[in-house]
Each structure stands twice: as structure tokens, then as C-alpha cells.
Amino acid sequence: MSSSAQKPPIVPYQHSKLSKKAQVAQMFNEIAGRYDLLNRLLSAGIDVQWRRKAIRLLADIQPQHILDVATGTADVALMLARQYPQAQITGVDIAEQMLELGRRKVAEAHLDSRIILQQADAEALPFPDHAFDAVMVAFGVRNFENLQAGLKEMLRVLKPGGKAVILEFSQPESFPVKQLYHLYFRYITPMIGKWLAHHREAYAYLPASVSAFPYGQRMIDLLTEIGYQQVICRKYTLGICSVYCGYKKQS
Template sequence: MASKDLQKTVPFEGSNLSKKEQIAHMFNDIAGRYDFMNHFMSLGIDVGWRKKALKLLVPLQPKMILDVATGTGDVAIMAQRMLQPDKVIGIDISEGMLAFGREKVAKAGLSDKITLQAGDSETISFPDTTFDAITAAFGVRNFEDLEKGLAEMYRVLKPGGKMVILEFSNPTKTPIKQLYNFYFRYITPTIGKWIARNKAAYSYLPSSVKAFPQGQVMIDILQKIGFQAVTCKTLTFGICSIYCATR
């Protein structure tokens, strides 16, 4: 039920476009302001979240990493620096985001180690068991079909490989819950309208977080797909969660 609710949650209510098409259009529109908005709205805490997620992959020493819904490549770049794999491949449906990501990769001098390419996370264009590790930061809740996307990630992961998903979650403790809900409901869309010049994108954000299956529900979905040793760790009073799973 939870994943069905997520599928119905779209950026542009009343649009004839599919959720996938709406997501691509939305991110193309905000690509130039996306990084600034991320850091501004999280007060820079999002950088630490990414580091904590990637640290879970250190013991694995992965040689091939797939970064799903890579956006502007923040995780791909951080993964290359922290884990030093042979190759990081990032896929995303937004060409606008990828264009900014490729500029960042080139500026970091990592174009020989990181490839960012157009790709649909629900039909990943790589053979079975290609990657040692898979990462996804703040992207899986944008899937049109969550379980299909997760199953694809399972398919291209090597046996013994590890997947790490970083995603927003809803705090449950007072008063953080109330403050968080107020910020997301009223402040976030206003900031989105003023700075990103796209109120719809930042109204969709809280709606998609609310609809996303969290905690044990998400663990159950991952286990149903076939993942093992599934864990969920909440960060910053429950604002964010790290899901870690092994094939």
C-alpha cells in the first residue's frame, strides 16, 4: 500500500505526464539551483549524511559502484574520494542534472573514474551482477514503481555486494516532529518559490517524504525483493534514514 501511495504522489497534480516524466521535467527545471537548495535547506547537514552512508561500504572495498538517481553527482564524487573504486557510474533520468554533474566531475579531475549517464532506475541497462556496491541518495522515493526499481538494483548487484540508500524520513518524537512538519509544509515551498523559482518541486518534496515507506515497512519491502541483512539507521532526530542491505 505504501509504495502505491508513493506512486500516486507527483510534482504536478492534474498533469497528463507520467510520474517519471514529471520528475525529469521538475529536476531539469531546478538543476542549476539544486545543490545550493540542498545545502541551504539542510544547513549543510546533508554532506555528513552522505559520508555516514558511504562509510558503511568501506569494509567492502568495492571496485565497481553504481550510483542510482545520481543527480548532480555529489555521492558519485564523494564515493570516488572516500572508497577509491576503479569506477563509479551514475545514472539519472534528468539530463539537466547530469549536465551540472559532469561539470563538477570534470572540475574535480575525476572524469576518468566517474561516468554520469542517462538511465532509468527501473530498467537499469547493465547485465546481472555487475556492481560490487550500489548507492542512492534522496532518489528512490522519486521512482514511479519503487519495488521495480529496487528489484533492478538487486539484479545488477553482485552476490555479497551491498546497497546503501539514503532517504528523508518523518521524525516521530515531540517536538521535532511538529517543527519538522511545520518547516516542510510551510517554509520549504516558500523557499522553493523564492530561491529555486519552483514552488511545485518543493511542495512535492514533503508529500513524497510522507508517502515513502519508512522504517520496518521499507525493510520488509527490501527483504521481499531478496535483500538480506537489511538495516535501518535514523539520523538527526529521524529526519533522514540510511537503509543498508546485502545481496
């Protein structure tokens, strides 16, 4: 057995007997009410720019049907609907409380006719093969219990020639950004999470899950092995965040 296989999964609640998937759902349900506020605060608002840049990477295919995986409170779904006014958006998430907030935001934006949100497991998507022109996921894949299974499901529901865009935290490698980044993520983020969300576990899980994620070339290699074509990676903000793009092979 490889050393990587021996490592226990990174989970929000170290003493819980629940699976990672169940723990992640519980965690996001518990912090749903403060999730958007903390995202803006912890990133100084730059997470909005990361999402916008990633969404624009779908422009080359002008998608008609888009799946937003791990949609959460529908931030990305709403941005997609505004960027691509011809598109229908389906958002899925395992945390029902996050979806409830998302549905309110969609209703307030009067986009109910174009955005549908539903509870679903990213590793067992309830859609037929070749159902979507594009699949988007922002800051969600590191929460998958089985990363390969989730990425394979995303590829399965893509139409031939369709495009996947995956936005996720990565790790800067240059001095002193690397050192400052780890200091902020390891110590300051959990402290802010405890004060504002009353949930230190969620914001201690964040840096741990980022550290364990196969970013950069490892992620490119994984996507290529699964079957994505023309996979590229772009780094944002000195490597704090990366976006991965890949296509489904034309039939």
C-alpha cells in the same frame, strides 16, 4: 483492491497528464541550476554529513565498481570516488540537465577517468546482472514511479555478496521534533523553493513524497521481501533521515 492501491501517485505537477517518471525528470531539469544551493540551504549543510556517513557504510566490502542511482549533479559520485580511490563509479539519472551539471563538476575535479555519468531509468537499468560490487542511492528512491521495480533492478545488478546503501528522508516521531519537522517541510520549504528556485511545485512535492514513503520498518520489510539480506536501518538527526543497508545473497 487495497486502499493503498487506490491512492493516486504523489507527483510534482498535479494537473499534468505525464507519468510520475516524466514529471520527475521535468522537475529536476527545471531546478538543476539551483539544486545544489537549495540542498545546502534547506538542510543547513547537514545533508553533506548524511551522505558521508552513508558512503562509509560501504567500507566493509571495499567496492571496486559502484553504481550511484539518481546521481543528480554527482555529489555522491564525487564523494564515493574520494572515499574509495580504488573504485570506478557509474552514475545514472533520468534528468539530463542534472547530469550536465554533474559532468562539469566531475571534470573540474579531474575525475573523468573514474566517474562516468549517463542518462538511464532506475527501473530499467542498462547493465547486465551482477555488474557492481555496490549500489548507492541518496534521496532518490521516493521519486521512483514503481519503488519495487527500482529496488529489484538495484538488486539484479549487484554481484552476489554486494551491498546496497539507500539514504532517504524519513519522519521523526518524537515531540517536538515531529511537529517542527512537519511545519518546516510543509510550509517553509515550499516558500523557499518558490523564492530561490522559482519553482514552488518542486518543493511542495518534496514533503508530499516524503510523507508517502514507506520509511523505517516498512522499508526494511519491503527490501527483505524483494530479496535483500541482513537489512538494517539507521536513523540520522533524530529520525529526519534514515539509511538502509542490505546485501545480495551469496551464490
